[in-house]
Amino acid sequence: MTGNHRGHGTRLQVNPIACDGVGICGHLAPELVSFDSWGFPVVSARALVGRDLRSANAAVAACPRRALFLSARVPARPSASGRPSPGRPSPGPR
Ligand code: SF4
Numbered sequence: 001m002t003g004n005h006r007g008h009g010t011r012l013q014v015n016p017i018a019c020d021g022v023g024i025c026g027h028l029a030p031e032l033v034s035f036d037s038w039g040f041p042v043v044s045a046r047a048l049v050g051r052d053l054r055s056a057n058a059a060v061a062a063c064p065r066r067a068l069f070l071s072a073r074v075p076a077r078p079s080a081s082g083r084p085s086p087g088r089p090s091p092g093p094r
Contacts, residue, residue: 009047
């Protein structure tokens with residue numbers, strides 16, 4: 001995988017329950033979508049800008065199952081050191 005996959009920015013995501021594996025997304029955004037051995041899409045986790053974002057929008061619009069979508073990742077919370085934590089967000093208060 002190439003590119004930055006952490007931090008905030010718009011990302012392409014797929015709902016595997018809704019996807020039927022037809023593959024239109026891979027034709028419209030081949031730089032962002034590959035396929036697993038069953039023919040289902042595996043999408044890039046990198047933040048999308050410029051041409052990548054335009055390709056992702058085209059793939060989202062063309063998906064017949066509305067299984068593709070764009071999401072904006074929330075920036076990681078600062079850790080005790082003041083730097084953003086690269087790990088998963090904490091589960092919050094219990
Ligand atoms: S176009 Fe939509 S339904 Fe088809 S493989 Fe891609 S995500 Fe799945």
